[in-house]
Amino acid sequence: MEYAGPTHELQPMETSTGVDNRKLLMWLFLASDCLFFGALISTYLLYRDRSVVGPFPKDLYDIPFTSVSSFILLMSSVSMVLALAAIQRGDLRRMRVWLVCTAMLGILFLSGQAYEFTEFYNKGLSLHQNLFGSTFFVLTGFHGAHVTVGVILLLSIWVRSMQGKVTQNDTLSVELMGLYWHFVDIVWIIIFTFVYLLTGK
């Protein structure tokens, strides 16, 4: 019994492309998710500067604060890479350390987002207040949901590893975890750039 390895036992041979089924599935999911965030970000950009009433982005954004939380999320990608490198070396103990580290950085980022949402809400921004509120909360909220799912997956692998169920043969699980995590990070770089830095009028 092993961690989520549904396919390779079925196949009498290598896959036709040489890429593992699960890895191909992850790439396809991420490609599909690009369209998901693409549609959300497009909506945000289309509705920028169209809010009829405030508060407007420039009234609320605390760029130094969000820069720090963005930096935290970027650093979590570094620890993710180190986790993968550790399992590839067969160093399961260090892999666990880096996985937890990644999850903690993710949780820190989410806490920052929770703080920011609360601040904005207290200053009068809500889903209902104006277009900025609707588009901002839905876009960054869906990103936060992706990070949350990532944290749950990271901690799941960590727990399974503590139980001794993740071995050096499961490099792929950690690699897929990494693909997802880096993707979520890259999406945040785009959101940070287009939503926070290029605020328009």
Next chain:
Amino acid sequence: MAAIAGHAGIGEAHEPYSGIWSWISTVDHKKIGIMYGVAAFCFFLLGGVEALLVRIQLASPNESFLSPDQYNAIFTMHGTTMIFLVVMPLGVAFMNLLLPLMIGARDVAFPRLNAFSFWVFLLGGIFLNISFFTGGNIFNGHLGAPDTGWYGYAPLTESAFSRGDGVDYWMLGIQILGIASLAGGFNFIVTILNMRAPGMSLFRMPVFVWMSLVTSFLLIFAMPVLSVALFQLTFDRLFNANFFNVSAGGQPLLWQHMFWIFGHPEVYILILPAMGIVSEVLPTFSRKPLFGYPFVVFSGIAIGFMSWGVWAHHMFTTGLGAAANSAFGISTILISVPTGVKIFNWLATMWGGKLQMKTPLYFAIGFIAMFTIGGLTGVTHSAVPSDYQQNDTYYIVAHFHQVLFGGALFGIFAGIYYWFPKFTGKMLNDTLGKWNFWVMLIGFNLTFQPMMVLGIMGMPRRIQTYPDGMGWDFWNALATIGAFIIATSVLIFIWNVIHSLRNGEVAGADPWDARTLEWSIPSPPPEHNFDVIPVVHSLDDWWHKKYVEDARGNPVRVPAGAAVATGNGHEGGHEHHAIHMPNPSFFPLVAAIGFPIVAFGLIYSYAIIPIGVIVFVTGAFGWALEPASGD
């Protein structure tokens, strides 16, 4: 515990469950395909009854069979059902049944994800239809179903204008169905790219496999956009967001853009599997290879790419401006080119062939003829000034039924008659089949050609009734008669299925003397499909194992027995022990049940939502932690 199923060898009963439980727990692509087909056919009957109700109401002027409210609900549910619950899943049913067999695999890449996809689809479809009962007493004619059209244009769908729960059911139901489509799309792409038998290079794949690949890519890129649009509507309706709220600066036109960026690739999601089916049926019954295989394949790929650049032709009259209208008009004209290429290839396939006049060929030819009419009427919409006249008239209704019924459904019926023997072991009755075809063809043309005339005369879409003296009476009466003739043809089909399952001729492995790998194994196929994974040497490999060509290029049969020995060898007995089929599992169903519970929670009480989440998480973790196959 990993050895629950032991080492299942050939001929051993592998499944620990029997009867209905073997279906509920199955992860076998063939059983899932059959369940997809049967479920979609039940929805087809439901959508068909809705169509008949619409036609009764429109049969004569000033009719009051349905109230305006009932009429709106019925035509909305007819469209939503036929698109999302009938034509899409019927295509998916064929993909499930055929893809692994055609590429020489034992199952899809992710069998449990496949089961999950089916259960999510089924529960989503049922969820959507529960909306009928939410408008008070349905027996007094209070229909709670959504009444905003299958395209759900904002701001009509906003809570200010649609107060009941109908639109909530619609947006959440389609959201759920989208999850099923995404899961299916991912699974099929991985299957096609990764699970091919040795020698099955991409350009030896049957055209149906190619069209399924293109369709799957369209699914995984189109569904997220619809998903976002539906989420935006959900936030508007349930949490008072402003995405389509005009007074807050929101633009209802955004919905149209998002919906049609999904919606036009969706049109090809509906038609490409049918094109694939026809591309398999025609060569078999013409006893010739498909004419211009690479052209058919590349046309399909071209259609896939171009389908992303034509969406605004649904929006010519919304005031996008001359530049945008011209650009989308031109791209729409261009996309008819690869479609035309295919039509000529199909005709050339039949040209000079020894046509075997069986029911599948009838439906395939019917597909070409009806789809061509539909395609040509589509070209008339691409001329923007012409579209200004046609927009919102019955001409549009006639056009899209011509391609979706005359096209997609005729293709699907060709596929049903063609592959029914493979999966049941019984032939469908050919005489009844031809009755089925002719009655359907006549009914179809009686229904939809009058709508072309009505459209050109200016009869608007979506009207509940019309006054006397517009000159529309005759054509409407004719269309209603036609609709009942179509219903008769469907009854003939049902009778044919029942009759043939009981008394049908036993099919044998290869009743049509066909060309692709699924015909090299018994009918119905064993659970593991292939005793020995075939090695593929050419396009139409199974044909070439049966026939060689003489000096003049005529096919000559390889002596009896040789084909079996090479194609389906029973030697290599040591390999039998290596067949490990995936374990049956209930977890995909458990995970799927979470979605409608969450959706009910969003509509009625947020307290229910955590229950749905817990159910889903239980299913997902059980799924991740159980062993995938007996090993």
